[in-house]
Amino acid sequence: xxxxxxxxxxxxxxxxxxxxxxxxxxxxxxxxxxxxxxxxxxxxxxxxxxxxxxxxxxxxxxxxxxxxxxxxxxxxxxxxxxxxxxxxxxxxxxxxxxxxxxxxxxxxxxxxxxxxxxxxxxxxxxxxxxxxxxxxxxxxxxxxxxxxxxxxxxxxxxxxxxxxxxxxxxxxxxxxxxxxxxxxxxxxxxxxxxxxxxxxxxxxxxxxxxxxxxxxxxxxxx
Amino acid sequence: xxxxxxxxxxxxxxxxxxxxxxxxxxxxxxxxxxxxxxxxxxxxxxxxxxxxxxxxxxxxxxxxxxxxxxxxxxxxxxxxxxxxxxxxxxxxxxxxxxxxxxxxxxxxxxxxxxxxxxxxxxxxxxxxxxxxxxxxxxxxxxxxxxxxxxxxxxxxxxxxxxxxxxxxxxxxxxxxxxxxxxxxxxxxxxxxxxxxxxxxxxxxxxxxxxxxxxxxxxxxxx
Numbered sequence: 001x002x003x004x005x006x007x008x009x010x011x012x013x014x015x016x017x018x019x020x021x022x023x024x025x026x027x028x029x030x031x032x033x034x035x036x037x038x039x040x041x042x043x044x045x046x047x048x049x050x051x052x053x054x055x056x057x058x059x060x061x062x063x064x065x066x067x068x069x070x071x072x073x074x075x076x077x078x079x080x081x082x083x084x085x086x087x088x089x090x091x092x093x094x095x096x097x098x099x100x101x102x103x104x105x106x107x108x109x110x111x112x113x114x115x116x117x118x119x120x121x122x123x124x125x126x127x128x129x130x131x132x133x134x135x136x137x138x139x140x141x142x143x144x145x146x147x148x149x150x151x152x153x154x155x156x157x158x159x160x161x162x163x164x165x166x167x168x169x170x171x172x173x174x175x176x177x178x179x180x181x182x183x184x185x186x187x188x189x190x191x192x193x194x195x196x197x198x199x200x201x202x203x204x205x206x207x208x209x210x211x212x213x214x215x216x217x218x219x220x221x222x
Numbered sequence: 223x224x225x226x227x228x229x230x231x232x233x234x235x236x237x238x239x240x241x242x243x244x245x246x247x248x249x250x251x252x253x254x255x256x257x258x259x260x261x262x263x264x265x266x267x268x269x270x271x272x273x274x275x276x277x278x279x280x281x282x283x284x285x286x287x288x289x290x291x292x293x294x295x296x297x298x299x300x301x302x303x304x305x306x307x308x309x310x311x312x313x314x315x316x317x318x319x320x321x322x323x324x325x326x327x328x329x330x331x332x333x334x335x336x337x338x339x340x341x342x343x344x345x346x347x348x349x350x351x352x353x354x355x356x357x358x359x360x361x362x363x364x365x366x367x368x369x370x371x372x373x374x375x376x377x378x379x380x381x382x383x384x385x386x387x388x389x390x391x392x393x394x395x396x397x398x399x400x401x402x403x404x405x406x407x408x409x410x411x412x413x414x415x416x417x418x419x420x421x422x423x424x425x426x427x428x429x430x431x432x433x434x435x436x437x438x439x440x441x442x443x444x
Contacts, residue, residue: 064300071293078286084303085310167403171396177389181406188410 005070012062012083013138019055019090020134022048024127026097027193031123033104034186035115042108045101049094056091060084078207085203086137089196093130096189103186113179116165119187122158125151126190129197136204145208148201155194162187227292234284234305235360241277241312242356244270246349248319249415253345255326256408257337264330267323271316278313282306300429307425308359311418315352318411318418325408335401338387341409344380347373348412351419358426367430370423377416384409 026045033042063084066072072080107113129151136145166184169176248267255264285306288294294302329335351373358367388406391398 064303067289067303068295068299073290077290081286081289081303081306084306088307163403167399170392170399174393177392177399181385181389184403184406185410188407192414 002070005066005072005076008062008066008070009076009079012059012066015055015059015062016083016087016090017134017138019052019059019087020130022052022055023090023094023097024131026052026094027100027123027127027130027190030097030100030104031120033101034107034183035120037104037108037112039105039108042101042104046098049098052091052094056087059087063087082137082203082207086134086200089200093193093196096193099189100186103182103189107179107182110179113176113183114169115183116162118158118161118165119183119190122155122162122187122190122194125155125158126194126197129155129194129201133197133200133204136201137207140204140208142205142208145201145204149198152194152198155191159187159191224292227288227294227298230284230288230292231298231301234281234288237277237281237284238305238309238312239356239360241274241281241309242352244274244277245312245316245319246353248274248316249322249345249349249352249412252319252322252326253342255323256329256405257342259326259330259334261327261330264323264326268320271320274313274316278309281309285309297429304359304425304429308356308422311422315415315418318415321411322408325404325411329401329404332401335398335405336391337405338384340380340383340387341405341412344377344384344409344412344416347377347380348416348419351377351416352422355419355422355426358423359429362426362430364427364430367423367426371420374416374420377413381409381413 026048029041030045032038033040033045063080067077067080070076129148132144132151133148135141136148163184166180166187170180248270251263252267254260255262255267285302289299289302292298351370354366354373355370357363358370385406388402388409392402
């Protein structure tokens with residue numbers, strides 16, 4: 001591989017990590033908007049989306065440029081095509097963070113509503129999954145990628161508990177139905193973030209081993 | 223472009239359309255499983271997932287092989303990287319169809335529950351969006367791609383109506399809460415199918431015009 005290509009790939013990796021940093025912040029902030037009834041934070045999250053979109057476009061263009069100019073083969077080629085997919089998934093995670101922020105805005109219009117505690121644990125787990133999946137990609141660390149895949153089960157468990165709690169609230173009083181549905185949607189969006197992290201981890205294993213684990217669990221629960 | 227590459231690209235297009243055909247059937251069948259309380263159809267949908275996964279892996283490998291062997295540039299390069307993204311999105315749509323089928327299985331455990339009529343219209347609209355998005359890609363038809371983007375608004379409208387109807391059912395009787403939530407999740411999965419079709423259409427416009435419309439609506443509602 002030319003030194004020039006190596007430098008460009010390093011830069012791309014750097015840009016991808018920067019994008020991830022923003023997305024991670026957006027997810028954390030969207031949850032705080034929900035938990036602390038902070039509509040201002042929800043608006044901040046939604047406001048970040050434009051920057052994310054611009055970065056996504058730039059990274060994809062950069063990938064296409066490198067493919068065309070350097071015509072990499074084998075591992076570099078696979079790495080670059082993975083960047084294209086990861087980049088697109090990070091942008092989707094940012095959209096999901098915006099969706100959660102919108103649910104927070106909607107929820108804040110109702111009187112105080114008890115957010116299930118397990119939702120916070122879900123945010124933590126899902127964010128860790130994304131971070132580990134990205135680390136696994138950057139360090140081509142198959143072991144870490146496998147941990148990410150396992151972690152998805154715990155997000156699913158938390159999600160089930162959140163849903164059970166919301167169901168009880170809705171059954172207890174009709175006026176809980178609407179706010180609980182906003183919360184339910186937020187949990188679904190978080191679950192989708194975790195799924196995207198799992199997809200990424202599966203792709204890392206495929207990239208390294210050529211081993212197809214991506215469909216080991218058939219499909220994520222929903 | 224070499225004749226050889228042309229033939230390989232044609233074959234790839236063919237495989238992608240075949241994959242789409244399966245996914246389209248899965249979505250339609252998952253909805254019938256829900257509407258007609260056909261647990262057998264739900265299981266058929268879930269059973270198709272393996273075939274979809276195998277096809278996705280094959281198409282991606284084919285793309286990587288063509289990139290490495292032919293080192294295409296310009297429009298062929300962009301086309302191939304789009305196939306990688308579309309392929310991955312089709313597989314996700316199949317997962318969403320499986321998720322809807324799971325909701326059908328769960329719903330069928332409850333006594334008869336009135337599925338909102340607008341859910342059927344949503345299925346129809348979302349499937350048409352996917353079909354048109356794929357046609358727009360295959361025929362590089364920007365006009366059709368723009369129609370797909372507009373159609374997403376109508377799916378969002380239908381989704382709002384479905385949610386409103388489900389909310390009323392839940393408020394009316396606590397025993398409606400659980401089945402209505404399964405229906406609500408199915409609607410959310412369908413909405414996600416429509417979003418994926420919209421993403422695809424935006425990418426087609428970007429591929430043809432270099433015009434970035436993909437983020438014109440900031441992010442899809444959720």
